[in-house]
Amino acid sequence: MTPPLLPTPFDELRRGRLPATMATMLSPFSVDEHERHVVALAEDGGRSPVHGLEIDTPPGLYRPHAASSSQFILRTLLRERPRLGRLLELGCGTGVLGLTLLYQGLADEVLMLDVTDAAVHAAQANLERAGLAARAQVRQGDLFAPVAGPAPQRFDSVLFNLPLMHADHGGRRHPALDDTAGQLAWRFFEQLPAHLAPQGRAFFSYANISDPAPLEALGEQMAVELLAAEWVARSGFWLFVYEARPKRPQ
Numbered sequence: 653m654t655p656p657l658l659p660t661p662f663d664e665l666r667r668g669r670l671p672a673t674m675a676t677m678l679s680p681f682s683v684d685e686h687e688r689h690v691v692a693l694a695e696d697g698g699r700s701p702v703h704g705l706e707i708d709t710p711p712g713l714y715r716p717h718a719a720s721s722s723q724f725i726l727r728t729l730l731r732e733r734p735r736l737g738r739l740l741e742l743g744c745g746t747g748v749l750g751l752t753l754l755y756q757g758l759a760d761e762v763l764m765l766d767v768t769d770a771a772v773h774a775a776q777a778n779l780e781r782a783g784l785a786a787r788a789q790v791r792q793g794d795l796f797a798p799v800a801g802p803a804p805q806r807f808d809s810v811l812f813n814l815p816l817m818h819a820d821h822g823g824r825r826h827p828a829l830d831d832t833a834g835q836l837a838w839r840f841f842e843q844l845p846a847h848l849a850p851q852g853r854a855f856f857s858y859a860n861i862s863d864p865a866p867l868e869a870l871g872e873q874m875a876v877e878l879l880a881a882e883w884v885a886r887s888g889f890w891l892f893v894y895e896a897r898p899k900r901p902q
């Protein structure tokens with residue numbers, strides 16, 4: 653009989669947990685850096701070159717700078733090159749992810765949603781300047797609300813670069829960065845399966861400053877795979893990109 657494999661640190665990482673051996677590398681829980689990030693977002697706008705597009709970020713929105721989760725997701729997907737077909741992006745912010753994946757030919761069309769007015773306006777402006785209006789749309793709403801209803805719309809792929817800080821840190825918060833107690837993650841994972849085509853796939857960010865419980869619960873419903881992990885030295889946390897697919901019927 654084959655002996656059971658010993659657990660490795662990567663088994664824990666795959667579940668979205670920081671293994672004890674790596675926890676010693678975590679900087680004192682990066683609330684100070686988080687606070688600096690929230691303040692910086694209020695002032696930090698400008699134009700960013702992103703894989704062939706120029707993305708404008710008004711002050712107050714999440715900017716796709718070189719070390720951002722946006723660029724990490726794009727590096728991962730441009731390396732893996734999944735066929736995204738008709739893509740739904742939640743929390744689109746400036747639209748950088750949906751527009752780049754369309755421009756780079758991974759998606760055929762994209763519907764981008766965000767809860768804030770500012771994001772919807774910025775994504776619309778970036779979409780028009782990129783000349784992608786024929787295959788991209790932006791709408792406002794909470795999570796899947798604009799595509800929900802008695803017959804929820806299904807997509808070939810769903811993407812969400814989530815707000816990753818689930819800790820109730822007592823400092824300033826920002827809707828792009830904070831999801832206190834992981835309420836948004838819980839709702840996203842619960843509603844996701846109803847919006848994926850049978851062969852569909854979802855991609856999303858997660859971190860070890862996020863609660864592992866919602867991710868564990870998703871693993872009960874869907875096949876979840878870790879695609880990439882990156883140590884963000886400045887912020888002192890691990891950033892992950894996951895893929896989730898409907899489980900095959902047993």
Ligand SMILES: C[S@@+](CC[C@H](N)C(=O)[O-])C[C@H]1O[C@@H](n2cnc3c(N)ncnc32)[C@H](O)[C@@H]1O
Pocket residue numbers: 714715716721722742743744745746747748749765766767768771793794795813814815827828829836
């Ligand atoms: C980390 S930012 C990602 C922005 C952009 N997708 C990117 O990668 O640069 C998270 C985004 O989620 C949006 N968001 C937060 N709560 C939301 C909700 N309840 N429904 C939809 N979007 C939400 C924020 O407004 C923000 O634009």
